[in-house]
Amino acid sequence: MSHLLIVARNTFREAVRDRVLYNLVFFALLMIASAMLIGQISMGIETVVMISLGLSAISLIGLLIAVFTGVGLVSKEIDKRTLHAVLAKPLTRWAFLLGKFSGLAVTLAVNTTAMAAGLFIALWAVKHSLVRGDAVVLIAVYFILLKLMLVVALAMLFSCFTSPLLAILFTGGMYLAGLFVSELRSLQVTNLTAPMQKFFAVISYILPNFGNYDVMGAAAHGRGIAGSLVLNNTLYTVLYCAMVLAVAGVIFSRKDLK
Amino acid sequence: MPSIAIETDNLAKEYPYGFLHLKKKTSLEGLTMQVQDGEVFGLLGPNGAGKSTTIKLLMGIIFPTAGSARILGKPVSDVSMHRDIGYLPEQPYFYDYLTAAEVLDFFARFHGYSAAERGERVQKMLKKVGLETAGKIQLRKYSKGMLQRVGLAQAILHDPKLVILDEPMSGLDPVGRREVRDIILELKNSGKTILFSTHILADAEMLCDRVGVIAAGKLRGVGSPSAIVGMKATGMEISFEVAEGGILPERIAAKATKSGSVFRASVTEPDLYSTLDELRAAGARVVSVTQIKPTLEDFFLELVGKDRAQASAIEVSGK
Numbered sequence: 001m002s003h004l005l006i007v008a009r010n011t012f013r014e015a016v017r018d019r020v021l022y023n024l025v026f027f028a029l030l031m032i033a034s035a036m037l038i039g040q041i042s043m044g045i046e047t048v049v050m051i052s053l054g055l056s057a058i059s060l061i062g063l064l065i066a067v068f069t070g071v072g073l074v075s076k077e078i079d080k081r082t083l084h085a086v087l088a089k090p091l092t093r094w095a096f097l098l099g100k101f102s103g104l105a106v107t108l109a110v111n112t113t114a115m116a117a118g119l120f121i122a123l124w125a126v127k128h129s130l131v132r133g134d135a136v137v138l139i140a141v142y143f144i145l146l147k148l149m150l151v152v153a154l155a156m157l158f159s160c161f162t163s164p165l166l167a168i169l170f171t172g173g174m175y176l177a178g179l180f181v182s183e184l185r186s187l188q189v190t191n192l193t194a195p196m197q198k199f200f201a202v203i204s205y206i207l208p209n210f211g212n213y214d215v216m217g218a219a220a221h222g223r224g225i226a227g228s229l230v231l232n233n234t235l236y237t238v239l240y241c242a243m244v245l246a247v248a249g250v251i252f253s254r255k256d257l258k
Numbered sequence: 259m260p261s262i263a264i265e266t267d268n269l270a271k272e273y274p275y276g277f278l279h280l281k282k283k284t285s286l287e288g289l290t291m292q293v294q295d296g297e298v299f300g301l302l303g304p305n306g307a308g309k310s311t312t313i314k315l316l317m318g319i320i321f322p323t324a325g326s327a328r329i330l331g332k333p334v335s336d337v338s339m340h341r342d343i344g345y346l347p348e349q350p351y352f353y354d355y356l357t358a359a360e361v362l363d364f365f366a367r368f369h370g371y372s373a374a375e376r377g378e379r380v381q382k383m384l385k386k387v388g389l390e391t392a393g394k395i396q397l398r399k400y401s402k403g404m405l406q407r408v409g410l411a412q413a414i415l416h417d418p419k420l421v422i423l424d425e426p427m428s429g430l431d432p433v434g435r436r437e438v439r440d441i442i443l444e445l446k447n448s449g450k451t452i453l454f455s456t457h458i459l460a461d462a463e464m465l466c467d468r469v470g471v472i473a474a475g476k477l478r479g480v481g482s483p484s485a486i487v488g489m490k491a492t493g494m495e496i497s498f499e500v501a502e503g504g505i506l507p508e509r510i511a512a513k514a515t516k517s518g519s520v521f522r523a524s525v526t527e528p529d530l531y532s533t534l535d536e537l538r539a540a541g542a543r544v545v546s547v548t549q550i551k552p553t554l555e556d557f558f559l560e561l562v563g564k565d566r567a568q569a570s571a572i573e574v575s576g577k
Contacts, residue, residue: 006367010353017355080351085412088317088345089368090337256273256320 003091004099011103015069024061025111029118031057036122046126051137051220054119059144059216062112063175066148069107070155071167073100078257079164093253101156101245108148116141133222139230140219146237147213151175153241154208157248160255178210208240261331263420263451264293264316268325271311285311287475289325293453293468298446300462301455302558303472309455310348312472313424316453317345330420341369344418348425348455350409354398358389358408361397362415369416383411388437402429410438414445421445423454427461439465459558471558479557494530496537497522497545504541520545 015021035053040046074097077083086096119137124130154174158167184204192200212233215225269289272282286308293299301309314320316327318334332339352361359380366376384393387407397405406429413421426442427435442465445452456462462469463483470480498521500506506514506521510533514523521542525533530547537544 002370003368006364010364014353014355081347081349082351082353084314084317084319084347085345085350085352085365085409087319087337088340088343088347088413089365090340091368092337254321257314 003089003095004102007086007091007096007099008102008106011073011100012106015104015107021065021069021107021111024065025114028057028061028115031061032115032118032122036126040126047123048220050123050126051119052216054122055137055140055144055216055219058112058115058119058141059147061115062108062144062148063151065111066104066108066151067155067168067171067175069104070152071159071164071171073104073152073159074156074252075159075164075167081258083257087257094249097156097160097249097252098245101152101241104152105149108152109145112141112145112148136215136219136222136225139225140215142230143213143215143233146233147210149241150208150210150237150244153244153248157244157251160248160251174208175210178208179214180211181207181209182211209236212236261295262292262328263295263297264291264299264327264329264453266291266312266316266325266327269312269315269322269327270324271308271315271320272323284475286315289472289477291470291477291480293451295451296449297467298442298452298454298465300466300469301453301472302457302459302462302469303455304457307472308475309472310424311475313345313348313422313453313455316422317343341416342419344413344416344421346406346409346413346421346423346426349402349428350405352397352405352408352412355396357394357396358384358400358404358411359393361408362412365412366415371416379415383415386414386441387411403431403434406430406438407434410441414441418450420451420453423452425456426454427456427458435461493524493526493550495522495524495548495550496530496533497547498537498542499545500540500542506542507536507540510536510540524550 032050032054035050035057038049038053077086083096087093116138119141120130120134123134123137151171155167155171158170162170181204184200184207212229215229217223218225266289269286270284271286272284275281275283289308289312301312303309311320315322316329316334318337327334330339330342353364356364362380362383363376366379371379380393381390384390387410389404389407389411392400392404397408400408406426410423410426413423423442426438430438439461442452442454446465454465466483468480468482471478499519500521510523513525514521516522523533534544534547
């Protein structure tokens with residue numbers, strides 16, 4: 001456990017010292033600021049526009065960090081051979097992998113919190129007050145963070161057995177496919193043959209359901225979000241990440257490093 | 259009887275290649291060897307001979323396709339014995355956003371030292387490898403030789419029983435090489451077991467109790483540097499000067515080379531006395547007579563030469 005934390009701490013430090021990350025977060029804050037301007041010309045729905053654009057910015061920048069940094073976490077260490085000296089310490093490959101994941105998870109949590117703070121400051125600047133209903137925005141941010149954890153786990157899995165470029169493409173592909181899981185399930189009631197219905201049913205349950213995390217509409221319009229959804233999404237993320245990281249760990253622990 | 263620090267039994271490594279990974283390239287074949295506790299063992303071989311593959315297999319960086327290896331009595335898959343091992347990878351590279359002191363602190367954490375102990379060890383190591391004034395500079399600004407020093411520092415930071423160094427002199431200037439040699443000798447004197455790979459034969463001759471020569475993935479010979487090449491002299495070298503106007507006998511002149519005013523001629527041992535008589539008769543002044551012994555380099559080049567010739571033959575017949 002302590003070895004895992006040493007790797008996690010170092011991963012976080014690496015991210016903190018990476019200027020690209022600051023640029024991305026700065027860009028997100030800029031998008032949130034520009035949402036204030038767009039909100040001003042959207043008569044009557046300023047808050048809706050601001051929250052929608054703000055949450056989209058947080059999600060988009062978070063996704064970019066999760067995919068690119070997630071893929072680079074392991075592949076960069078293999079390419080640059082920094083891993084050789086690290087694995088010569090009394091550290092298992094599992095601890096290394098989970099440490100890397102934890103480090104990036106903390107980094108994403110800090111970044112997402114910073115961007116969410118920017119959004120709330122922008123909201124306060126427009127409305128001059130924050131009401132209890134705005135807490136729904138916090139839940140939406142939490143769901144974005146859960147989604148990003150899952151994306152990082154997938155990116156790490158793919159980077160364990162393929163090139164960085166393919167890992168980025170696979171992760172992006174899984175994310176896009178995962179957005180349409182509900183649509184895939186509804187295909188079953190159309191005029192498909194029984195085997196095809198079964199096939200799509202299986203696929204729809206294997207793919208990560210990223211649609212579950214999309215509550216931007218509810219957050220923008222101040223609609224409440226059921227507590228059960230928060231619990232389900234949390235459990236779903238924990239279990240799915242655990243499964244994906246377990247597969248990644250099995251592959252990584254048997255991989256010949258160059 | 260000394261205990262065994264490293265033991266390999268028929269260790270082999272094949273790498274798949276080609277589009278479907280159906281073809282296989284053998285990088286190491288049936289390596290069986292032992293390194294005794296407290297000895298300095300050198301793995302010699304040309305580039306691509308299988309030295310780094312052997313070390314990577316021992317460190318669990320790659321996995322064998324056949325055979326097994328044990329370090330300090332434990333299988334190499336058991337990472338707990340890494341507590342007692344220090345490893346310097348070939349052309350080491352570290353997190354370039356960290357300073358040398360930070361990277362050493364990072365590695366020291368895996369050995370469970372307290373913050374005070376870590377600080378003390380890091381400073382001691384930086385001083386030992388001559389980086390005490392560069393400890394706070396980020397590694398991205400380091401030269402290859404400086405990175406090599408950081409690599410050596412992290413390998414011996416935790417005072418390991420066994421030190422494995424992959425090409426420790428690579429990338430170092432003469433001063434750096436001398437310093438690394440001194441560190442290896444210091445480790446040897448403090449009773450550590452050292453396994454290092456190199457293709458610099460002078461270093462191996464100077465530092466190693468025993469060497470193993472690897473060529474084309476196979477171990478070709480193991481022994482002390484003197485035993486491996488054999489103690490028997492292959493001939494005698496006579497150095498002599500010829501007085502002005504003196505005429506050198508034709509038989510000797512044919513074999514002699516001249517450097518300044520001194521001639522050198524190699525002769526077989528049975529011919530030594532008759533040659534000396536001829537030189538005396540010709541009025542030459544004998545400066546010295548020395549035995550010619552094969553060097554590790556001769557042995558090494560002979561082995562490698564054979565392999566290269568074989569490899570070329572295979573390549574030609576393959577075409």
